[in-house]
Amino acid sequence: DAMVIQNPRYQVTQFGKPVTLSCSQTLNHNVMYWYQQKSSQAPKLLFHYYDKDFNNEADTPDNFQSRRPNTSFCFLDIRSPGLGDAAMYLCATSIRDRAQYFGPGTRLLVL
């Protein structure tokens, strides 16, 4: 089945230790998104790629970066995680401006 896959499902890191979250998709969608979701809140868009074009949200901290080496994969890099970065990170994909399909998420814990 075509799907969005996120690895790992749970990630524990230490304060200030870089971490990378992974997203892959078999849907062949040209747009990929990264969201941050904190407890009892709506997902917050961090950035998205339209094909290879990177679009950063104005309020996304510089601590967060992303890479998209090819159509299928997208990575979220957190350079120096702080306690406030503990959250669920959701990857989503879409064709242009159509419906977004979400992965299961990665729960990040910062110690």
Next chain:
Amino acid sequence: AQSVTQPDIHITVSEGASLELRCNYSYGATPYLFWYVQSPGQGLQLLLKYFSGDTLVQGIKGFEAEFKRSQSSFNLRKPSVHWSDAAEYFCAVGAKNRGSTLGRLYFGRGTQLTVWP
């Protein structure tokens, strides 16, 4: 500016009862509209979507939603709720193809649904 309001933070219904979750939006043109459901510790699952055409939209799991332009609403309904429907429900407005806002989803705050046996 685009925005989505879900006025009910938490709703409790009995199993077998009917359900309506409210969603109002603010958008400059005819929007794309979505309902997503999220179970604890999981990603968001698309329940249904409206792009154009018939204003009554059928989705998965027996859900439907009706787009009412005059009321700027897109309420989600289900005639008979099952215990497995307990989850958080998000309404979202999608930005149409306009440069940097391409594909952006504007989410409501979510409505937590509890189902009593």
